[in-house]
Each structure stands twice: as structure tokens, then as C-alpha cells.
Amino acid sequence: MTVVIQRFGLLGVFLLMVPESACVPVPSELTLLFSGFAVSQHWMSLPLAVAAATAGNLVGSLIAYALGSSGLLARLPGGQALLRRSDGLLTDNALRGVFVARLLPLARTFVSLPAGARRIPLMPFIALTTAGCAL
Numbered sequence: 001m002t003v004v005i006q007r008f009g010l011l012g013v014f015l016l017m018v019p020e021s022a023c024v025p026v027p028s029e030l031t032l033l034f035s036g037f038a039v040s041q042h043w044m045s046l047p048l049a050v051a052a053a054t055a056g057n058l059v060g061s062l063i064a065y066a067l068g069s070s071g072l073l074a075r076l077p078g079g080q081a082l083l084r085r086s087d088g089l090l091t092d093n094a095l096r097g098v099f100v101a102r103l104l105p106l107a108r109t110f111v112s113l114p115a116g117a118r119r120i121p122l123m124p125f126i127a128l129t130t131a132g133c134a135l
Helices: 002-008 010-021 028-040 046-069 079-091 094-101 112-117 122-134
Strands: none
Touching: 002 010, 002 028, 010 028, 010 046, 028 046, 046 112, 046 122, 079 112, 094 122, 112 122
16 A cells, blocks of 8 residues: 555545445555655645545445445345344434445445445435545
């Protein structure tokens, strides 16, 4: 990860954040740790590092949302269980659930799948995902 961030800078931060939000196990905590180090060394600015990480999270989340809305999630092993477990989070107030999940470890990675499966409106999903990821 350090090599990617050193070599590609902000683009590297973006590229490392996309898979994590698309449910691929790339730990965003390490990416952000190395990004913070790069900011402390003045290799990149804090606002641009936050923007690159947030944009990467949004793109990855949209990939997972599309996977969820395609109906494929329900057919994958464990997909039905994920949908059942997300019912409480996404049925009462789905948009608030998406935002809150962005602030929680593990939930932030997978909330886009059931959000897509539940067909939560895309524009509010994008706005709340962006806000939650930026925080």
C-alpha cells in the first residue's frame, strides 16, 4: 500500500479505496493511515487526500449498489442472510440507515449491497454515502 500511495499519490488513495467499498477485503484503515503519513510529510494535502478517499469510497459503493440492485446478491451464498440481517437497518428509515452504517466498521463496507437490493433511491444514497464516507 505504501508503494501505491508513494508512486501514484492521490490516484493511489482513490484506487485503494474503491475495492474496499466494493466488498473486496482491502483494509481502508491501512490506506488512510498511509495517506495520513503522506499528508504529514507534505506529499499531498489533507483536503485532496480526503476527497480522493471519499471519491474512491463512493465509486466502490456504487459498484456494490449495482450488484445489489442486479438481483445477484439474493442468489449468492449468504446473500439471503445478508438481506435478512439488513432488514432492521434499512426498513424503518433506509436513508438514515445508510448514513449510520457508513460510520460503523464492517457495516460501511457491505451496506451498499442491501441498499441496492432494496432499491433505495440513488441520488439520496449518493449524497448520504458521500457525507458518511467523508466523515
